[in-house]
Amino acid sequence: MPDAAVILETLEQVAERRGDPTPDVYLQLFQSYPELERLFLMDRDGGVRASMMQQALECIVDYVGDRLVAPQIIASSRLHHDGYNVPPDRFDCFFVALRDSFRAIMGADWSPTMEREWAGLLAEFAAIR
C-alpha cells in the first residue's frame, strides 16, 4: 500500500515547481520509447495527450485515497489500449514516464522515500489486470 502522503506531496511539489507537467511527461515518454510518438500523430491539438494525463493523475489520487475507481479504470483502459496498438504491458510505460519526469522536476529534492513509494505504486498498477 503506497503512502498517500508521500505520493500527494510529490504531486503538489511538482505543480508548485512546474505548473502543468504534461509536456515533461510526453517528452520523457517519447525519449524512452520513440516508437510511441507516431501513435499521437492524429492528436494535433494535444487533446488526447491531455486526457491521458488527466486520467492517469485521477487514477493515482483515487488509488492512494478512497480507491473507488482506479483499479477498474486501469484494468479496462489496459485492455482498451490494445486497440490503439498499445499492448497491455506497454500501458504502464506512461506511469513510468510520469514518475521519471517528476523525479527530474524534483531534482535534488527527490527523496529515497519518494523513490520507494512511487516504485511501489507503479508495481501495484502493473499488477492490475
Ligand code: HEM
Ligand atoms: C505508453 C502508454 C500509452 C500509450 C502509448 C497510449 C496511447 C493512446 C492513444 C494513441 C490514444 C488515442 C487513441 C485514439 O483516439 O485513436 C489514447 C487514448 C487515451 N488514453 Fe492512452 N496511452 C497510454 C497509456 C494510458 C494511460 C496509463 C492512461 C490512463 C490511466 C491513458 C488514458 C487514455 C485516455 C483517457 C484516452 C482517451 C482520450 C480521448 O480520446 O480524449 N492512456 N492513448
